[in-house]
Amino acid sequence: MTITSEEFTRTMARVPAPVTVATTVDASGRRWGFTGSSFSSLSLAPPLVLICLGKSASTHEAFTAAGSFMINILAEGQADIARRFAASGVDRFAAGDTLPMELGLPGIPEAVARVACALHRVVDGGDHSVLIGRVVAAHVGEDAPLVYYDRSFQRPVSVAETAPGAAVW
Numbered sequence: 001m002t003i004t005s006e007e008f009t010r011t012m013a014r015v016p017a018p019v020t021v022a023t024t025v026d027a028s029g030r031r032w033g034f035t036g037s038s039f040s041s042l043s044l045a046p047p048l049v050l051i052c053l054g055k056s057a058s059t060h061e062a063f064t065a066a067g068s069f070m071i072n073i074l075a076e077g078q079a080d081i082a083r084r085f086a087a088s089g090v091d092r093f094a095a096g097d098t099l100p101m102e103l104g105l106p107g108i109p110e111a112v113a114r115v116a117c118a119l120h121r122v123v124d125g126g127d128h129s130v131l132i133g134r135v136v137a138a139h140v141g142e143d144a145p146l147v148y149y150d151r152s153f154q155r156p157v158s159v160a161e162t163a164p165g166a167a168v169w
Contacts, residue, residue, distance in 0.1 A: 019074045019146040019153065021085045022051055022131075023098065023106040024066040031093050031106050032062040035086035037148045038128075039071060047135040049115055052128040058088070063131060064122050070105040071133070073113040075143035076155040081108065082146065102137035112146075114139045 003011075017037035024032050038052035051071060053060055063069060074082055085092045093106065101107025102116035117133025124130075147154045 013149075013151050016147050016149040016154070016156075019079075019082050019148050020051065021072045021074060021081060021108060021111075022053070022063070022069055023072065024063055024069040025105060026062045026066060030062070031098070032059045032066075033085050033092050033098075033106065034059045034063075035082045039073075042132060048120060048132055049117060049135060050130050050132050052125060052130050054128050056127070060129065064119075064129060066119060068103050068105060068116065068118050068136075069131065069133060070102065070107050071115040071117065072108040072111040073115075074108070074146040075110055075112045075141070076146050077143070078108070078110070078146055079153040082153065102139065107139075110141065110143070111139075112141050112143050 018039055020036050020039045022034055022036055026032060034053065034057060036051050036053065038050075040050055042048040042050045049071065053063055081095075081097060084090065084095065097110075098106040098108055101109070101114060105116055107114050107116075115133070115135055116137040118136050120132045120134040122129050122131055144155055147156055
């Protein structure tokens with residue numbers, strides 16, 4: 001039995017995921033960034049995280065060659081930032097909402113969290129590369145996170161906030 005790409009995409013759309021903006025700076029000082037939802041912790045000792053990046057993405061070469069990168073976990077009010085960093089043919093940094101943060105990498109000050117990483121390894125993942133980062137610095141904010149679920153941006157709701165029997169999403 002083989003699953004079609006449409007079935008797989010539909011299935012994965014039902015898995016809530018964090019919305020992140022990954023950023024880096026190349027050797028010439030140019031800033032690069034992309035929106036990603038395939039982000040996860042990988043190891044506590046040593047502290048490792050992973051994010052996946054399509055091999056055909058315009059940012060792929062910059063991220064796989066960089067020695068470090070930042071993962072900005074977006075807050076519920078930052079869907080506009082997620083959309084901009086997902087768009088093609090635009091200056092993703094033009095709005096001025098990123099500043100040099102941990103390790104001097106472009107960071108989003110109001111993000112729910114930021115994780116600054118040294119590139120640990122790049123692993124082949126089919127049509128994607130899995131970027132594994134060794135966490136060297138982190139910052140945690142106070143806002144609720146932005147979540148991607150069923151092909152749209154959502155905000156998490158505590159089960160305690162819903163009426164008995166009400167849908168959480």
